[in-house]
Amino acid sequence: MNNGDRPILASFDLKKNYEMESGKLEVLRGVTLEIRKGEMVFVTGKSGSGKSTLLHLLGGLDRPSGGQILFEDEDLAEKSEKQLAKMRSRRIGFVFQFYHLLPELTVYENVLLPSLIAKKQDRPWIKEVLKRVKLWSRRTHFPSELSGGEKQRAAIARALVNRPEIVLCDEPTGNLDEETAASVMELLSELHKMELQSFLIVTHDEEMAKRGNRTLRLHEGILVPPEKTFSAV
Ligand SMILES: Nc1ncnc2c1ncn2[C@@H]1O[C@H](COP(=O)(O)OP(=O)(O)OP(=O)(O)O)[C@@H](O)[C@H]1O
Numbered sequence: 001m002n003n004g005d006r007p008i009l010a011s012f013d014l015k016k017n018y019e020m021e022s023g024k025l026e027v028l029r030g031v032t033l034e035i036r037k038g039e040m041v042f043v044t045g046k047s048g049s050g051k052s053t054l055l056h057l058l059g060g061l062d063r064p065s066g067g068q069i070l071f072e073d074e075d076l077a078e079k080s081e082k083q084l085a086k087m088r089s090r091r092i093g094f095v096f097q098f099y100h101l102l103p104e105l106t107v108y109e110n111v112l113l114p115s116l117i118a119k120k121q122d123r124p125w126i127k128e129v130l131k132r133v134k135l136w137s138r139r140t141h142f143p144s145e146l147s148g149g150e151k152q153r154a155a156i157a158r159a160l161v162n163r164p165e166i167v168l169c170d171e172p173t174g175n176l177d178e179e180t181a182a183s184v185m186e187l188l189s190e191l192h193k194m195e196l197q198s199f200l201i202v203t204h205d206e207e208m209a210k211r212g213n214r215t216l217r218l219h220e221g222i223l224v225p226p227e228k229t230f231s232a233v
């Protein structure tokens with residue numbers, strides 16, 4: 001890993017509070033991190049430690065209470081909702097624990113849709129992506145006609161279809177049995193090696209996290225030990 005590379009995504013002193021009747025809940029209390037081009041970085045931490053919150057902020061799905069997020073040196077705070085939506089659809093891929101596939105669309109259509117929205121339709125590439133996740137033979141299936149691992153592979157294909165610079169995955173294997181989880185993780189590793197994309201992957205699974213270049217550990221709203229003490233592999 002070339003540490004001289006510019007980061008794709010960086011946060012500085014990132015904070016997120018939720019105001020509730022019972023008081024203020026400080027979920028993120030100052031998270032500073034950098035993800036460089038081509039890195040596969042894992043985020044671990046106990047349930048409720050703020051992993052999903054962090055991913056949502058970094059992906060522009062939610063706004064922070066404080067601090068700064070830079071995506072390729074562009075400050076997300078300066079972007080309108082419309083600009084954020086455009087950035088999300090073209091430059092960031094999302095993979096969620098529960099797949100979020102549209103039930104009334106086939107696998108092929110689920111993967112095609114983000115490319116239509118981004119006006120980047122490229123049918124040969126869709127075929128290639130579906131082959132990479134080994135779902136070309138299932139392309140006419142509806143999500144209800146897929147296994148859990150297949151659904152997640154379809155969601156991964158959908159996340160990759162617009163060739164995003166970074167793929168954010170929130171517990172992509174959390175809903176799968178051990179064997180299927182391992183195969184999905186293997187696939188993510190392979191895909192990561194094929195392109196120069198960066199991956200940021202939230203997981204509970206410390207074993208899984210060993211596959212990455214680095215692991216960021218969230219505890220009580222901060223990264224512990226500080227990210228800088230982890231050296232890139
Ligand atoms: N919209 C919200 N309003 C109030 N509190 C919230 C909201 N969203 C999340 N929280 C709280 O913020 C904390 C962090 O939530 P988050 O979903 O980021 O945790 P997590 O690390 O992803 O947990 P898990 O491993 O269970 O998915 C939790 O205590 C949660 O209850």
Ligand SMILES: [Mg+2]
Nearest residue numbers: 051052053170
């Ligand atoms: Mg979560």
